[in-house]
């Protein structure tokens with residue numbers, strides 16, 4: 162099968178490309194650094210020629226409200242139009258668990274716009290909403306840092322490793338389109354403040370986590386259910402503690 166991975170040089174994309182090639186598929190890794198740009202359309206038509214599946218795991222270079230909205234709207238419109246023209250039979254996109262509960266944040270408004278464009282197109286699709294990657298914990302800490310303090314709420318979080326995300330995405334890409342949304346999460350519920358405190362201690366980082374249930378997560382207020390998946394989520398096996406060590 163010919164599969165195009167948009168964002169094929171990224172954290173998830175590079176692992177997904179490797180997994181799919183390992184299973185014997187013809188895989189095009191697509192990204193601006195590889196000459197294929199979903200926002201400008203450069204190289205898209207050629208890359209999609211003869212493809213059966215497109216997996217979109219691209220991410221915006223800027224998280225600023227307007228820039229991130231433009232990125233996901235333009236790239237999704239271009240991709241879905243090019244896929245329809247090329248006769249692609251399955252569009253798989255990676256989104257985030259709780260996207261519709263986090264709309265105070267410009268990033269999540271843009272992810273919801275991406276999801277709505279996919280649902281409104283004629284291309285059969287699977288939207289895979291994953292929880293936060295283990296590898297994303299340093300970015301959570303960075304964005305929440307004020308001076309030497311990291312202010313975070315104690316809301317539940319069920320993070321997942323990027324290897325497990327890439328492995329599940331390969332299964333979804335090779336399966337039939339769900340024409341709906343599936344959820345993907347790690348095996349255990351943790352607390353956001355404790356998760357980051359544990360990471361900072363383990364990496365001998367002097368910053369102190371201050372628990373503050375009013376502190377925002379990328380601009381959005383959290384409650385205990387904001388970041389966690391529903392009962393039907395596919396759960397991965399790798400625990401954060403094992404991954405960290």
Ligand SMILES: NC(=O)c1ccc[n+]([C@@H]2O[C@H](COP(=O)([O-])OP(=O)(O)OC[C@H]3O[C@@H](n4cnc5c(N)ncnc54)[C@H](OP(=O)(O)O)[C@@H]3O)[C@@H](O)[C@H]2O)c1
Pocket residue numbers: 167168169170171172173174191192193194195197198199200201217218219220221222236255256257258272290291292293294297
């Ligand atoms: N971080 C999390 O915890 C989390 C949780 C759930 C879901 N997600 C979702 O997972 C997805 C992938 O995240 P990631 O961390 O793997 O991303 P990443 O490592 O930042 O990689 C981003 C990829 O997008 C590519 N890209 C940027 N601009 C592009 C364009 N105009 N056209 C085509 N490709 C472009 C980049 O290519 P270059 O290398 O050439 O710039 C790179 O390959 C995102 O959609 C995100 O919303 C993330």
